[in-house]
Amino acid sequence: MKTSITQCRLIKLAVAVSLITLSFTPISAQASDHETECFNSVQGKIPWNDEKNMNWDPKNIKQLCAGTTKPAEPGACYLSVLDGRVNWGKGISWDWQNIINLCAGANNAKNTVDCFQQAVGKGLDWRDAILFCQRAEK
Numbered sequence: 001m002k003t004s005i006t007q008c009r010l011i012k013l014a015v016a017v018s019l020i021t022l023s024f025t026p027i028s029a030q031a032s033d034h035e036t037e038c039f040n041s042v043q044g045k046i047p048w049n050d051e052k053n054m055n056w057d058p059k060n061i062k063q064l065c066a067g068t069t070k071p072a073e074p075g076a077c078y079l080s081v082l083d084g085r086v087n088w089g090k091g092i093s094w095d096w097q098n099i100i101n102l103c104a105g106a107n108n109a110k111n112t113v114d115c116f117q118q119a120v121g122k123g124l125d126w127r128d129a130i131l132f133c134q135r136a137e138k
Helices: 002-042 058-065 073-085 096-103 109-121 126-137
Strands: none
Touching (some): 096 109, 096 126
16 A cells, blocks of 8 residues: 555656656747847848958857847847947947947847946946846846
């Protein structure tokens, strides 16, 4: 009798663990799908520098897209900064890596850029503004 109760409990535990595991799998697959879609919306479509070179190093796009749930937003953020509409405190010409740092994982390009502009406008150093706006995005 004890053996059948123990076996029943083990089966229930195995089923519960399986259900929990299955419930988490789609989330990670979904995030990966967003990042892949983001990658595809950037490579060959958005320039990474002022010379309008659209052939990105894949690791840079992966950094830009990491964690996004809205695939078009990191690229839109990057493009709006690159196009010279954002003053970082000493001009509008940005280093591409700093744009990636600001826009990485963005889910709302406009909010990210607005956050940065407001932070710099209030006197925050551009590096601190990037960190602040990255945290505000999450």
